[in-house]
Amino acid sequence: MNIAKRKILKAASELFLEGGIAALSVRSIAKKAGVSTIGIYSHFQGKEGILDELYIQGFELVMQAMDFERKALSAKDIMLKGVRGYFAMAEAHEGHYRLIFGENDNRYTPSEEAKAVAEKAFGQLLKVTALLLPDNASMALKQKNALEIWAFVHGYVSLKHHAVASIFETPDWYAMAEEAVSVHIDAILAKPENQP
Amino acid sequence: MNIAKRKILKAASELFLEGGIAALSVRSIAKKAGVSTIGIYSHFQGKEGILDELYIQGFELVMQAMDFERKALSAKDIMLKGVRGYFAMAEAHEGHYRLIFGENDNRYTPSEEAKAVAEKAFGQLLKVTALLLPDNASMALKQKNALEIWAFVHGYVSLKHHAVASIFETPDWYAMAEEAVSVHIDAILAKPENQP
DNA sequence: GATTGAACATAACAGTGTTATATTAAAGAA
DNA sequence: TTCTTTAATATAACACTGTTATGTTCAATC
Numbered sequence: 001m002n003i004a005k006r007k008i009l010k011a012a013s014e015l016f017l018e019g020g021i022a023a024l025s026v027r028s029i030a031k032k033a034g035v036s037t038i039g040i041y042s043h044f045q046g047k048e049g050i051l052d053e054l055y056i057q058g059f060e061l062v063m064q065a066m067d068f069e070r071k072a073l074s075a076k077d078i079m080l081k082g083v084r085g086y087f088a089m090a091e092a093h094e095g096h097y098r099l100i101f102g103e104n105d106n107r108y109t110p111s112e113e114a115k116a117v118a119e120k121a122f123g124q125l126l127k128v129t130a131l132l133l134p135d136n137a138s139m140a141l142k143q144k145n146a147l148e149i150w151a152f153v154h155g156y157v158s159l160k161h162h163a164v165a166s167i168f169e170t171p172d173w174y175a176m177a178e179e180a181v182s183v184h185i186d187a188i189l190a191k192p193e194n195q196p
Numbered sequence: 197m198n199i200a201k202r203k204i205l206k207a208a209s210e211l212f213l214e215g216g217i218a219a220l221s222v223r224s225i226a227k228k229a230g231v232s233t234i235g236i237y238s239h240f241q242g243k244e245g246i247l248d249e250l251y252i253q254g255f256e257l258v259m260q261a262m263d264f265e266r267k268a269l270s271a272k273d274i275m276l277k278g279v280r281g282y283f284a285m286a287e288a289h290e291g292h293y294r295l296i297f298g299e300n301d302n303r304y305t306p307s308e309e310a311k312a313v314a315e316k317a318f319g320q321l322l323k324v325t326a327l328l329l330p331d332n333a334s335m336a337l338k339q340k341n342a343l344e345i346w347a348f349v350h351g352y353v354s355l356k357h358h359a360v361a362s363i364f365e366t367p368d369w370y371a372m373a374e375e376a377v378s379v380h381i382d383a384i385l386a387k388p389e390n391q392p
Numbered sequence: 393g394a395t396t397g398a399a400c401a402t403a404a405c406a407g408t409g410t411t412a413t414a415t416t417a418a419a420g421a422a
Numbered sequence: 423t424t425c426t427t428t429a430a431t432a433t434a435a436c437a438c439t440g441t442t443a444t445g446t447t448c449a450a451t452c
Binding site: 022098101102103107109110114115118119122140143144147148150151152153154155156158159161162163164167168169170176177180183184186187188191 | 218297298299303305306310311314315318336339340343344346347348349350351352354355357358359360363364365366372373376379380382383384387
């Protein structure tokens, strides 16, 4: 990666961290990087390319948050630790979270490369979910259960960003969310179809 | 409401239904309504006012979807019917759904009036959730459980809009979602804290 | 009828992502 | 090393965005 490309990406990442996607105009990125706007087109094929890089960063942050030492933990505890990591990431990197879940601009469509990273992240969740299921569980069953967990945790993050979140006086949104997910994991473990 | 205001709102609604928020520029709305752009500022205080009207429409659609005859249904069945209505609405009115959950433009912030309608919709969900709980359940317990259901169902809708949704070969996303929610409702009903 | 405020048309403003044009720099071939 | 081709670059222009400014017309009130 050449110097200008690196400078552009660094400038974009910094602006994004400070001000989210609203701070990311091609002129402000170019200015901060000390180059002209054309660099964004030659190196990144336009603003979409910048957004793709940030999207990929976002899912990499998701994967990192769920990457930890698993020894001596039960399957449920591994999942819950992953869920906690996911919530921590969502809170610490709100701009990235909003970008990867399309809470910014529905005109942005991730590239195939960016989508592949999203799928990889889901693959990680799938592996953790498989720990909850019998060894001979089908791929469809694993996917179904992984999606279930993801829908639940993402739902909590998304609603926290919502206008109605202010109705809740809850001291700790994510503790509440974790407890609900924990109950659901128990329900998954108790399902007849999920027995060895 | 005067004629121009009505024409503008009608034009905006039609454009929105066809092309989502991307179709809603003040010039295209004004042109379709047969007025100049200034009407959007005098009648709606700008584009935000149009978005507020559509946001309010969106939550009204949510409330309608969950409004049905409840006689002869158990508390769980009432909730599941509401969940089905919610999914049907989310599918039939994707533009509205994306708008009310911020999947469009994070520069749009709902007005106090629009937020009040969102809160009203949550109040409806709260009433249905209360049916699952003992009569003496506290407001906090009701809110917690209502949020749980909402997080789950919204999570499924949101992930259906996501790039990773294409991984799933599932014939019926929402049937799968409903089943997961049903399991969770059972888990809620089984909780010691939720017993009469 | 005169005054005031609202509604309205149009132009201009400041911003957006992108493309066009010309120039310079870098890489590859002879 | 020199020449040719390609890539990178600066700048201006384009078409679009939401909004404000300016002036005119309309409607309501006195």
